[in-house]
Every structure is written in structure tokens, then in C-alpha cells.
Amino acid sequence: MREVAVIGVGLQRFGELWEMSLRDLCADVGRRAMEDAAVETVDSIVVGCMSSGLFAEQEHVGSLVADALGLTGVPATRVEAACASGGLAFRSGVAEVASGMSDVVLVIGAEKMTDVPGDRATAILATAADQEHEAFHGVTFAGLAAMVARAYMERYGATPEDLAAVAVKNHRHAALNPLAQFRNPITVEAVLESPLVADPLRVLDCAPLSDGAAAVVLCPLDMARSRARRPVVRVAGVAAATDRLALYRHPDVTRLPAIEVAGRRAFAMAKMTPADVDLAELHDAFTIMEICALEELGFADRGKGAEAARSGSTALGGELPVNVSGGLKAKGHPVGATGVSQVGELVLQLRGEAGERQVGGARVGLSENIGGIGGTAVVAILERLE
Numbered sequence: 001m002r003e004v005a006v007i008g009v010g011l012q013r014f015g016e017l018w019e020m021s022l023r024d025l026c027a028d029v030g031r032r033a034m035e036d037a038a039v040e041t042v043d044s045i046v047v048g049c050m051s052s053g054l055f056a057e058q059e060h061v062g063s064l065v066a067d068a069l070g071l072t073g074v075p076a077t078r079v080e081a082a083c084a085s086g087g088l089a090f091r092s093g094v095a096e097v098a099s100g101m102s103d104v105v106l107v108i109g110a111e112k113m114t115d116v117p118g119d120r121a122t123a124i125l126a127t128a129a130d131q132e133h134e135a136f137h138g139v140t141f142a143g144l145a146a147m148v149a150r151a152y153m154e155r156y157g158a159t160p161e162d163l164a165a166v167a168v169k170n171h172r173h174a175a176l177n178p179l180a181q182f183r184n185p186i187t188v189e190a191v192l193e194s195p196l197v198a199d200p201l202r203v204l205d206c207a208p209l210s211d212g213a214a215a216v217v218l219c220p221l222d223m224a225r226s227r228a229r230r231p232v233v234r235v236a237g238v239a240a241a242t243d244r245l246a247l248y249r250h251p252d253v254t255r256l257p258a259i260e261v262a263g264r265r266a267f268a269m270a271k272m273t274p275a276d277v278d279l280a281e282l283h284d285a286f287t288i289m290e291i292c293a294l295e296e297l298g299f300a301d302r303g304k305g306a307e308a309a310r311s312g313s314t315a316l317g318g319e320l321p322v323n324v325s326g327g328l329k330a331k332g333h334p335v336g337a338t339g340v341s342q343v344g345e346l347v348l349q350l351r352g353e354a355g356e357r358q359v360g361g362a363r364v365g366l367s368e369n370i371g372g373i374g375g376t377a378v379v380a381i382l383e384r385l386e
Contacts (some may be wrong), residue, residue, distance in 0.1 A: 001098045004235040005224035006382065008037025008217030009344040014332025015181040016210040017114055022049075022056045022112040024215035027068035030108055033215035034069075038227070042217065043102035044078035045069075048089030048109040049336035050371075054124045056112045067107060082128030083285060084240075085109065087339025087369030087378030091238050097218045097335065102328040109340030110213035121209050125335070128372045130246035142206060144247050144373045145286035146198035152254045152288060153200065156303035160200055164191035166287040167204050167329055173316055174326025174358040181332030183257035206288045210332035215342035225385075233350050237270030237381040238366070239263075245375045256289075256374035259296035261369070266379040274298040277381070278362040279349055280286045280320060281342035284327040293368050294322070297379070316357060324349070324357045339369035343380055 010032030017025065022166035026047065034042070045066055053059045062076030079089040086109030093107040113121055126135040129144065152158055168188055172182035186204060193201040224232050241261035243252055250257075267273060274297060282297075283289035300318055308314045314322035325331045325345040328338055346365035348354045362384070369378045 002100060003221035003350055004094050004097045004218055004236065005221045006216050006233045006343065006347050007219050007224050008033040008039065009347050010036060010215035011179055011341065011344050012212060013179045014212035014334055016114045021210065022052055022058055022110060023064055023068045025112060025211065026065045026110045027109050029213040029215040030065065032068045033106060033217045037217035039104055039217060041071065042074060042104045042106040044096055044105045045071065045074055046089045046093045046105060046107045047076065048085035048340060049078055049175040050080060050082055050085045050111060051124050051127065055116060075218035081376040082371030083335045084369045084371030084376040084378050085336040086341065088094055088240060088376065090340055090380060091240055091378055092095060092344055093218050094235050094238050097220060103219055103223065105218045107218060107340055108213060108215045109337040111334035111336040112211050113209045113334055114211050118209065119159055133246045133248065133353050142198040142201055142286070142340065145288055146201045147247060148253055148292065148373065149200055149288040156157060156306065158306035160192055161188055162306040162310055163200065163205055163287040164188040166284060166290050167191050169309045169315050170284060170323045170327040171330040173324045173357060174330030177326050177331060180326040180330055182330045183210060184347060199335045201286055207285045207328040207333035210334040212332055212337050214337045214344050216340060216343055216347065232385045233347050234383045235380065236383040237266035239265030240376065240378045242376050243374050245372060247373050256292050256296055256370065256379035258374050259293055259368060261372060262377040262379040263297040266381050272364065273379060276364050277320065277366045278364050279324060279359045280322050280326045280366045281321055281325060281345055282368045284323060284329045285333055287329065290322065290327070297368060316359065321359050324359060339378060342367035342369060346382045350382060
């Protein structure tokens with residue numbers, strides 16, 4: 001197996017992008033990534049997209065993207081794993097380069113979510129839950145996440161203020177990111193006074209509906225070194241895992257075991273431990289999810305993840321900066337794009353190109369992307385080579 005590097009990044013602002021179609025979003029970031037990588041063509045395209053058929057009435061996304069980029073003839077594959085579609089697309093692209101099947105792979109994650117009414121979007125997102133045992137009975141993703149949050153609070157004594165601190169931190173980071181959907185700082189009081197969505201989660205505990213896309217270009221590490229114009233970023237480890245789809249089938253609803261398994265596999269592949277990580281992009285579709293991920297990945301002891309944001313340890317300048325991009329909560333969450341966007345943020349950080357939100361001396365970064373309430377998890381570890 002060959003080692004793999006990320007040589008190009010294409011990011012765009014997330015938000016309500018009325019003027020752009022799904023085709024436009026993908027073409028924009030694909031061109032940006034290829035220009036950043038200084039390549040004119042690729043051997044393969046992998047697209048992460050959760051539900052283009054329902055959101056945009058467009059299937060056959062691989063062909064759509066290849067055509068939009070003027071790359072007809074290039075094989076293009078769509079990957080779907082709910083909100084982990086982008087992360088799993090990245091893993092698929094890494095595997096393709098590592099195996100020798102392709103030398104240069106373009107990975108795109110995308111979703112066009114705001115062209116449908118809010119209640120329709122909620123129903124579409126619920127298709128990533130267990131239809132027979134959850135969605136059919138009216139349970140939404142916010143409702144499922146609220147069950148996790150309530151159980152966690154009851155067991156460990158966490159408070160609504162602890163959850164709110166995650167949102168406050170990530171909005172503060174997003175204020176430094178020109179591509180974030182929401183660049184407005186918020187307060188704990190604002191979170192606690194925002195409308196209740198599903199007790200104990202409020203509007204400002206939840207990521208928004210977003211349009212957007214992100215892209216990266218992969219190639220063998222030897223090729224990246226031979227043409228390097230700046231620090232080389234190596235894919236040190238990437239792994240995925242699955243778990244029971246329905247939350248009621250989890251033996252412990254405060255746990256998201258697929259994250260722990262994917263993290264353990266990624267750390268083993270990278271020959272690293274959590275202590276080696278300088279920054280992390282974690283899946284905070286709901287504030288409780290960042291807290292759970294910290295614990296599943298070994299960055300915090302069980303029941304202690306809720307203290308991290310309030311203490312400042314996961315803020316920019318803290319012991320382990322988390323979601324310096326603004327996270328899903330404030331950067332935005334076009335579901336298929338999120339996993340690729342997380343990787344793109346890490347590459348900028350490791351190359352020292354993140355501007356005001358730069359983590360000083362960052363050498364190792366980790367991304368964690370989940371689908372559903374932990375039904376799928378993908379963890380990637382990237383390393384800057386000197």
C-alpha cells in the first residue's frame with residue numbers, strides 16, 4: 001500500500017447559496033482544489049453526497065460532477081453515508097490512491113439543502129435514522145440527539161450551560177473564518193434563551209441547514225514530495241466503523257461506539273495516540289455531539305467532556321483547539337460536504353494558511369465525521385511533514 005498525501009484544497013462559503021445549483025457548488029470547489037494542487041486532470045473522482053435526489057431532485061451525481069468539471073471519461077463514484085458521506089468519500093479516495101488504482105483523485109463533498117422548506121429538510125434528514133422504528137413515529141434527529149444529551153446530563157451532572165459553552169466557543173472561532181455561515185459571536189445567555197427544539201437542545205445548540213461543497217486532491221506521498229511547493233500533508237491514518245442504526249438499540253445512549261472504534265483504528269494506522277494531536281475538527285451537528293466525540297476519541301475521560309469548552313481547553317489557544325473553523329454549528333453543515341470540509345480545514349492549518357484562526361505550530365490534525373446518531377463514523381489523521 002502506498003502512502004497518500006493531500007495536495008489540493010477547494011473550500012467555499014457555506015450558507016443559503018440561492019444563486020448556485022448542486023452542479024455549480026461541486027464545479028466551483030473542484031476547480032479550486034485542482035488549481036491549488038496545480039493539476040489539470042485527475043484519474044478518478046469520488047463525491048460524497050447524502051440525499052441529492054430528495055434535496056435537489058438530482059441523482060447520478062458522479063456523472064454530473066465529471067461533466068461540470070469538463071472531465072468526462074474520468075470514472076466518478078458517489079458515496080453515501082448520511083452526514084458522514086464526505087468523510088467516507090475521503091476514505092474511499094485515500095484507498096484508491098493507496099492501492100495504486102489511481103495516482104490523482106479528486107474528492108468532493110456537497111449538499112444543496114435550502115431549496116426545500118424546513119419541515120421537508122427535517123424529513124429528508126430523518127431518512128438517515130431507522131425508518132421503521134424511529135422516523136415513522138415522528139422522531140427527528142434533534143429529538144434523538146436530545147435523548148443523548150438528556151441521558152448524559154442525568155448520568156454525569158452536565159448542565160445546559162456546558163452545552164451552550166460549545167456553541168459559544170465555535171461561534172467565536174467562526175468569527176475568524178471568512179467562509180463560515182455564521183460569523184457572529186454569541187453568549188451562553190443567548191443560547192439558553194433561544195427557542196427550545198427538543199429538550200434540552202435549543203436552536204443555538206443545533207447546526208443550521210446549509211448549502212455548500214468542499215474538495216481535496218489526493219496523490220501518492222512520493223509524488224507530493226517531488227512536486228512540493230509548500231509543506232507536504234500526509235494522510236497518517238483514516239478509518240471507518242458502523243454501529244446500530246437506531247438509538248434505542250444502543251446499550252448505552254450516552255455512548256457513540258463507532259467513533260471510538262474508528263478512532264482506535266485510525267490511531268493504530270498512524271502509530272499515534274490522542275496526545276499527538278494538535279487540533280481537531282469534530283462533528284458538532286448538536287453541541288452534545290462534540291462532547292461525546294471528545295470522550296470516544298480519548299481526548300477526555302468519560303463524563304468529563306462537558307467541562308472542556310467551559311474551561312477553555314478546546315478553544316483556540318487552549319490545550320487542544322477543537323473546531324477552529326467554527327464547526328458544523330457555525331461554519332455550516334451541508335451534510336455531504338462536512339467530512340471533506342473538515343479535512344480541508346486541517347490541511348490549511350497544517351500548511352500554516354489558516355489566517356486569524358491559525359493554530360500555532362500545528363503538526364497533527366484529526367477529523368471526525370459521523371452519519372446519523374453514530375451509525376457510521378469516519379476518523380482521519382493528517383500530519384505535516386518537515
